[in-house]
Amino acid sequence: MPFVNIIRKRLIFLVLVVFGVSLITFAISHIIPGDPARLVAGDRASDEIVTSIRQQMGLDRPLPEQYWRYLTGILRGDLGASLRTNRPVIEDLVAFFPASLELALVALLIATLMGAPLGVLSAVYRDRPIDHVVRTLAVIGISTPAFWLGLILIVTFYGALGVLPGGGRIDPNLAIPSRVTGFYLVDSLLAGDLPAFGSTLRHLVLPAFTLGFIHLGVVARQIRSAMLDELQQDYVRTARANGIAKWRVICGHALPNALIPSITVLGLALGDLLYGAVLTETVFAWPGMGAYVVNSIQSLDFPAVMGFSVVVSFAYVLVNLAVDLIYMAIDPRITGVN
Amino acid sequence: MADPSRVVLEIRNLTLRFPTYGGAVHAVNGASIRVDAGERVGIVGESGSAKSVTSLMAMRLLPEGRFEVAGGSVALCGRDILAASEKEMVNIRGRDVAMIFQEPLTALNPTRRIGRQMLEVIRLHRGLSGRAARDLAIRLLGDMRIADPEQVFGRYPFELSGGMRQRVLIGLAFSCEPKLIVADEATTALDVTVQRQVLHLLRAKANSLGTAILFITHDLAVASQFCDRLYVMYAGAVVEEGPTAEVLGAPAHPYTQALLDALPERAAPGERLRSIAGSVPDLTAELSGCAFAPRCAQASAVCERRPALIPTGSDGHRAACWLAAKAVQ
Ligand SMILES: Nc1ncnc2c1ncn2[C@@H]1O[C@H](COP(=O)(O)OP(=O)(O)OP(=O)(O)O)[C@@H](O)[C@H]1O
């Protein structure tokens, strides 16, 4: 039963979030100076043309009515048309979202694969030199600006050494794998196109590391504190008293239990990664939502920016739902098995 | 003296401290404890008297690098525990000596089924696998009078009652038929009826296998029913030792007397419960004289020197008190 309850709770939450976000983005778009109708019409257009465009866009209607149309549009999956590209915003986002998600997921993988072992070592050797090193590294990671790290990496590995590409998702001379999931890594494998897979992987290394490094500290800290909690539990002592070797207890008993509370943090990190990818994507010319949104902001493309906010909040809530479901799958105490 | 081949655990003059930022904590100050094969030996004493630290040291389970042994020796089945490598210790723990802890709720891994936790230990030490390991686990649960062992085998710890979990832990401790089981407050968290059942099971199983038990408690009533011999600890040292009936029937140390006086059963109805005045000494300073002297009504000038354990006359009964020394002379 808790299964259904949690999903129901999250869905109600989802509705509230969409409502709240839509209200905020709508309000902001009306507070910020700038006339969308004028933007669409262009500087030289006559006032009559601007007025007719305003009518066309429904901008002459009362605010509550405009909001209502906006909200019901969202629920139908209609985020309006981009002022810049004239295409439906939702289509643009669907085109760019997988690139961002692919980058964020690989970054999360890097942050976890590097951060978790560091967190474990840090907890096991608490207050010893290695702990201090890891904790310092964590602070450095959290406080490093993504664009700065990105530039340094590009200058080093692309500029000086020439071993890795400096931007883009794939070698422009290669065909883009036909779209199934939108993740080039997956699509190229599905197509059996190994050169495309290799190229995608090489293009991912620097941006994913840049993005992941910043979250490495978050992961390492979380795992460290969760491990410290677990290591002082009685069951760890029981296992040791029963002659189970130290590292076997650490990796086989304590770590899996420490990962349970860490899933929330990893989920939140994924949300942050999606959101925080904007800077990294710009630096690496990564054709994801970040670059799209930066361009949209610069050209005051309200529908695009609003649509982006709504989609990211949506993703946030869905990630939380996924976290809850994973919890239930791995922690028997929640579901109350048998 | 006891036949050396029958000695299971011999702690001699153990002195151990924990270096901390605020100075060293002198937790154990020359404690000597011996357990013979098949014997049930109790350690009693107030909180902080180092009962747990001493017994954990017998298995070298104190956190590595956080303590210092300043002197003494610990031998388990004739092997020097202080010099053994961690690899040797892993083989000794569980196989020669096992431990049962206080909190049955937290002493089992909460996210693993009982069976899986038992099988891990059984496979490791008994070299059994598959069917045979499973059969042994189920038999151990059955020996602990668990009504439906097959079912309990597939359960998670949180699905069992406290008494049930403690039986699982006891079954697990016996799984490799160790020579010694250390039970640290093993029944303290259980209610009285369950406690009695669990103690009964523990005693029966230990008797049938000839397992010795080092039983740590601050419940004198339980100790008097369960243990053959007792050690009374105070501030990291043994202040009195001997057969249970001697120690509790004719206490030679004022501290043991004070513990007995503080028992609720000893108070007349309506009378206020007595407690021991003062508090346990500050362990950051090295002890010079008798540690109990500041709280002792009979203390005198001699107590500034530390008394050794002196025989009181009856067999194996000794006390570390100048009064006892005088009584003998
Ligand atoms: N890791 C440690 N670092 C510093 N001091 C410690 C450590 N472990 C134990 N001590 C100290 O050693 C002393 C003895 O503790 P111990 O747990 O053995 O007492 P105990 O007799 O088992 O008490 P209780 O009846 O409460 O279980 C205490 O003063 C305690 O604070």
Ligand SMILES: [Mg+2]
């Ligand atoms: Mg204790």
